[in-house]
Amino acid sequence: ETGVTQSPTHLIKTRGQQVTLRCSSQSGHNTVSWYQQALGQGPQFIFQYYREEENGRGNFPPRFSGLQFPNYSSELNVNALELDDSALYLCASNYPGLAGQDTQYFGPGTRLTVL
Amino acid sequence: GIQVEQSPPDLILQEGANSTLRCNFSDSVNNLQWFHQNPWGQLINLFYIPSGTKQNGRLSATTVATERYSLLYISSSQTTDSGVYFCAVERASGTYKYIFGTGTRLKVLA
Numbered sequence A: 001e002t003g004v005t006q007s008p009t010h011l012i013k014t015r016g017q018q019v020t021l022r023c024s025s026q027s028g029h030n031t032v033s034w035y036q037q038a039l040g041q042g043p044q045f046i047f048q049y050y051r052e053e054e055n056g057r058g059n060f061p062p063r064f065s066g067l068q069f070p071n072y073s074s075e076l077n078v079n080a081l082e083l084d085d086s087a088l089y090l091c092a093s094n095y096p097g098l099a100g101q102d103t104q105y106f107g108p109g110t111r112l113t114v115l
Numbered sequence B: 001g002i003q004v005e006q007s008p009p010d011l012i013l014q015e016g017a018n019s020t021l022r023c024n025f026s027d028s029v030n031n032l033q034w035f036h037q038n039p040w041g042q043l044i045n046l047f048y049i050p051s052g053t054k055q056n057g058r059l060s061a062t063t064v065a066t067e068r069y070s071l072l073y074i075s076s077s078q079t080t081d082s083g084v085y086f087c088a089v090e091r092a093s094g095t096y097k098y099i100f101g102t103g104t105r106l107k108v109l110a
Helices: none
Strands: A005-007 A010-013 A019-024 A031-037 A044-050 A053-057 A064-068 A073-078 A087-096 A102-106 A110-114 B004-007 B010-014 B019-025 B031-037 B043-048 B052-056 B059-064 B069-074 B083-090 B098-100 B104-109
Touching: A005 A087, A010 A019, A019 A087, A019 A110, A031 A073, A044 A064, A044 B098, A073 A087, A102 B031, A102 B043, B004 B083, B010 B019, B019 B031, B019 B083, B019 B104, B031 B069, B043 B052, B043 B059, B069 B083
Parallel strands: A010 A110, B010 B104
Antiparallel strands: A005 A019, A019 A073, A031 A044, A031 A087, A044 A053, A064 A073, A087 A102, A087 A110, B004 B019, B019 B069, B031 B043, B031 B083, B052 B059, B059 B069, B083 B098, B083 B104
């Protein structure tokens, strides 16, 4: 149990549509990161939010956007869906641990299928 | 950018066997974590280990930062150890942007 939840669990969309994925982390987790994991590959960093502002971005186009809210929840929005967007989307929140140990905790993921 | 390579890519073990998984990275890192991804996709933290050695039950890990590699040891493997093991590195402190390795897919047979 990581304390990070995601919704929905599964989602099916068609090309061109828009989707919003949600993540909720524990109180005090002030950094949230989103990753895309294609089948058979490792997670790829999309972007990160710290105190409600984007704080780093991977190699993803602008149609991938996000929001972080004061209640430690966040959203990943993807516009103009493409077939290649089919993947497991993971959010991870950071817990500022003891002695400088900054461990990322991952949610269970949302599996998106684009038809 | 930094490259993270894991070996072996696939591993099949009989229950009770021991194994060593390796993670090589191409540049200095500030943080390193090992994860186990279960068949349902959940990434479980195993170790936060930017350097040194840690043990947790049947699992232990060693990172030699100066030589840019980390090892994950699994002893007396069980079927529940099956899944994919990832190492992930953070290059610059505080960014929490992790670069994941290619993964080792482990199957433990009863």
